[in-house]
Amino acid sequence: xxIKFDVGDTVIIPWGIDEVRGTVAELYGNAPxxxxxxxxxxxxxxxxxxxxxxxxxxxxxxxxxxxxA
Amino acid sequence: xxxxxxxxxxxxxxxxxxxxxTVIDGELRVRAPTREIAxxxxxxxxxxxxxxxxxxxxxxxxxxxxxxxGGATAFAVHIPSRLxxxxxxxxxxxxxxxVERLLTLRTNSLGSSSRSQRVHLWWVxxxxxxxxxxxxxxxxxxxRWRVVGLARLAELEGVHAQATGGGRGRRWGTEQLNRSLxxxxxxxxxxxxxxxxxxxxxxxxxxxxxxxxxxLRTLLTQGRKLDAQNPRxxxxxxxxxxxxxxxxxxLEGRGAATESRLEQLDxxxxxxxxxxxxxxxxxxxxEAQGRIxxxxxAYQQYRSALK
Numbered sequence: 001x002x003i004k005f006d007v008g009d010t011v012i013i014p015w016g017i018d019e020v021r022g023t024v025a026e027l028y029g030n031a032p033x034x035x036x037x038x039x040x041x042x043x044x045x046x047x048x049x050x051x052x053x054x055x056x057x058x059x060x061x062x063x064x065x066x067x068x069a
Numbered sequence: 070x071x072x073x074x075x076x077x078x079x080x081x082x083x084x085x086x087x088x089x090x091t092v093i094d095g096e097l098r099v100r101a102p103t104r105e106i107a108x109x110x111x112x113x114x115x116x117x118x119x120x121x122x123x124x125x126x127x128x129x130x131x132x133x134x135x136x137x138x139g140g141a142t143a144f145a146v147h148i149p150s151r152l153x154x155x156x157x158x159x160x161x162x163x164x165x166x167x168v169e170r171l172l173t174l175r176t177n178s179l180g181s182s183s184r185s186q187r188v189h190l191w192w193v194x195x196x197x198x199x200x201x202x203x204x205x206x207x208x209x210x211x212x213r214w215r216v217v218g219l220a221r222l223a224e225l226e227g228v229h230a231q232a233t234g235g236g237r238g239r240r241w242g243t244e245q246l247n248r249s250l251x252x253x254x255x256x257x258x259x260x261x262x263x264x265x266x267x268x269x270x271x272x273x274x275x276x277x278x279x280x281x282x283x284x285l286r287t288l289l290t291q292g293r294k295l296d297a298q299n300p301r302x303x304x305x306x307x308x309x310x311x312x313x314x315x316x317x318x319x320l321e322g323r324g325a326a327t328e329s330r331l332e333q334l335d336x337x338x339x340x341x342x343x344x345x346x347x348x349x350x351x352x353x354x355x356e357a358q359g360r361i362x363x364x365x366x367a368y369q370q371y372r373s374a375l376k
Binding site: 014015016017025026028029030031032033035037053054055056057058061 | 109264
């Protein structure tokens with residue numbers, strides 16, 4: 001799959017039954033096993049986190065903010 | 070046996086072929102552009118070509134036909150009996166992500182040889198209780214470490230050999246090269262540890278109910294230390310401990326040799342940090358303690374311990 005975002009882009013990721021925004025901190029691995037490290041901040045994540053943290057998930061679970069699912 | 074006969078690299082390529090293959094006329098077929106396979110595995114194109122030659126020589130794959138102009142060769146993959154593929158069902162692909170690579174190839178005994186030759190394709194969803202059991206699966210992370218990680222180190226070793234002549238005996242003026250080898254070793258090992266953690270997380274997530282999968286993935290990867298820190302004992306213990314077992318305790322319980330390797334890992338990471346930060350005082354202090362030195366021999370010892 002073509003990756004439509006890069007490091008520094010704001011993306012949307014699943015968060016429980018909802019979704020939150022984060023910033024792409026790193027992409028690693030080779031297709032079809034690319035993983036994305038997403039940095040979450042209180043501001044972007046609507047305060048689901050109270051300090052900066054990261055989550056890592058397969059690229060197919062990440063979409064660029066502002067792009068329809 | 071097949072794995073031993075093929076060697077690690079050809080086996081690694083075979084796994085990728087099987088994952089990409091589909092059943093046509095009862096035969097496992099795959100169209101495999103060499104460059105695409107190389108990119109997917111992080112290997113050199115020539116390395117993949119050599120692996121394909123080896124697979125053909127072994128008759129594990131045979132050419133079927135060539136595609137249109139510039140098309141890639143299509144191969145039939147001949148999986149011996151007792152070796153089956155366990156890919157995932159297409160409609161579950163999005164949910165389970167890359168779990169299939171964990172379960173792609175493993176030995177198993179099927180009934181008649183005709184059944185096994187036909188290669189049944191199914192995906193086995195691990196039940197929650199299965200996670201505590203030892204499951205004999207091929208690890209893509211381990212293969213990648215042994216093939217890609219060590220190959221990348223070998224490239225740097227080649228540069229070192231060119232610069233020093235490669236012979237035995239002490240070489241002068243190679244300290245920075247030796248340090249580079251040690252830094253690269255930690256980097257490749259960290260990559261392996263992270264890949265391994267990804268695989269383990271994927272197994273847990275695949276076993277969760279659909280509505281719980283995202284929550285579980287978040288819990289298992291949020292603030293993961295391997296995303297930002299070196300693969301020392303505390304990092305590995307913290308990250309893998311989330312998966313429900315005492316990783317470091319379990320490793321140390323495997324014997325003095327493994328415990329020694331874990332201690333060596335921390336020494337190596339300390340030295341790597343001192344090198345990475347240009348901290349000559351710390352480098353000198355660690356070397357003075359006799360814990361490690363910036364030598365090719367030390368690199369080889371640590372590489373061997375981590376391999």
